[in-house]
Amino acid sequence: MSDSRASRPTVLTAEDLPGYRPALLRYATLQVREAAVAEDLVQNTLVAALQSLDGFRGDSSPNTWLIGILKRQIIDHYRRMTREAPLPVSGTGDDPDGDADLLDRLFADDGHWSTKPAVWSDPEGSLRQEDFLAVLEACLKGLAGQSGRVFALREIMEMEPGEICKDLGLTQSNYWVLMHRARLRLRHCVERGWTTERS
Amino acid sequence: MDARLSVGERLRVRVHLAICGACRRFARQVQLLRWGARELGRKGTDKMPKVPDT
Numbered sequence: 001m002s003d004s005r006a007s008r009p010t011v012l013t014a015e016d017l018p019g020y021r022p023a024l025l026r027y028a029t030l031q032v033r034e035a036a037v038a039e040d041l042v043q044n045t046l047v048a049a050l051q052s053l054d055g056f057r058g059d060s061s062p063n064t065w066l067i068g069i070l071k072r073q074i075i076d077h078y079r080r081m082t083r084e085a086p087l088p089v090s091g092t093g094d095d096p097d098g099d100a101d102l103l104d105r106l107f108a109d110d111g112h113w114s115t116k117p118a119v120w121s122d123p124e125g126s127l128r129q130e131d132f133l134a135v136l137e138a139c140l141k142g143l144a145g146q147s148g149r150v151f152a153l154r155e156i157m158e159m160e161p162g163e164i165c166k167d168l169g170l171t172q173s174n175y176w177v178l179m180h181r182a183r184l185r186l187r188h189c190v191e192r193g194w195t196t197e198r199s
Numbered sequence: 200m201d202a203r204l205s206v207g208e209r210l211r212v213r214v215h216l217a218i219c220g221a222c223r224r225f226a227r228q229v230q231l232l233r234w235g236a237r238e239l240g241r242k243g244t245d246k247m248p249k250v251p252d253t
Contacts, residue, residue: 030239116221117228133242136235154201155236161201172202179201183229190232 012056012065017046020066027067030137031074031152033144041077045070071157075167078149082168102185117187120194132194139189143182150175151182200233 024045028038048069049056056065108114121128143151146168153164165175204212216223 026242027240113221113225117224119224120228120231122231132231133235133239136232137239140236140239151236155233156240158237158240176201183232186232187225187228191228 011058012049012053012062014050014053016062017049020063021046023063024066024070027070028074030140031149031156032077033141033148037077041070041073044073048073074157075153078153078168081149082146102188103181106184106188118191118195120191135190135193136186139186139193142189143186147178147182147185150178151186154179200229 021042024042025038028041029035032038032041045066049066056062060068106113106115140152140156150164150168150170153159153167154161159167161172161175164170165172170178216226
């Protein structure tokens with residue numbers, strides 16, 4: 001057998017699966033706010049993987065294969081959440097974390113920034129990068145609601161906007177509003193965490 | 200970031216960014232957030248537990 005074959009298992013056994021749980025859980029909690037739901041989705045993933053172990057051919061790494069299953073679990077969860085929570089209609093509805101208040105504070109009536117984005121010391125160098133990612137990870141966990149889901153699908157799962165709209169039943173303009181709110185909220189949170197760290 | 204702009208839209212964005220430092224900074228920071236989110240997502244696929252030799 002060649003060395004490259006030995007470095008990647010082409011056979012995945014049932015005993016191997018629980019070892020992947022921590023990595024899967026970490027991936028899920030980036031994108032699903034409720035810890036219990038994240039655990040359920042990971043559990044579903046491992047059960048589904050167990051049932052289709054024979055189908056794993058080793059074309060990708062086990063981790064990639066499992067994350068693929070988990071992605072579909074998360075998307076299904078998002079679809080369920082979307083069906084249950086109607087889309088916001090001009091200021092009412094889905095505003096679990098007071099987006100409206102934040103947007104009011106960030107922008108003046110004429111549309112200009114009322115509090116401008118501060119200077120961030122750029123995270124160059126791997127040590128600062130890790131610090132930045134830690135702040136970002138914490139802030140991602142706080143992104144709730146439909147805007148959080150849309151952001152995760154776009155920026156973490158790297159789906160195309162067209163696909164996201166189709167999966168969640170959104171119009172292009174719904175999508176833009178949700179993405180924009182998510183980016184504003186996330187940027188605001190990261191700024192608080194990052195600039196505090198630097199001082 | 201999300202869709203192709205028309206030529207007119209692109210021009211308007213460029214003009215605005217030329218004069219609005221706050222928006223330039225916002226755009227840079229949003230790109231940083233995009234990079235970070237992708238990194239966090241991909242980290243999940245790199246982390247492999249030690250699989251025992253069979």
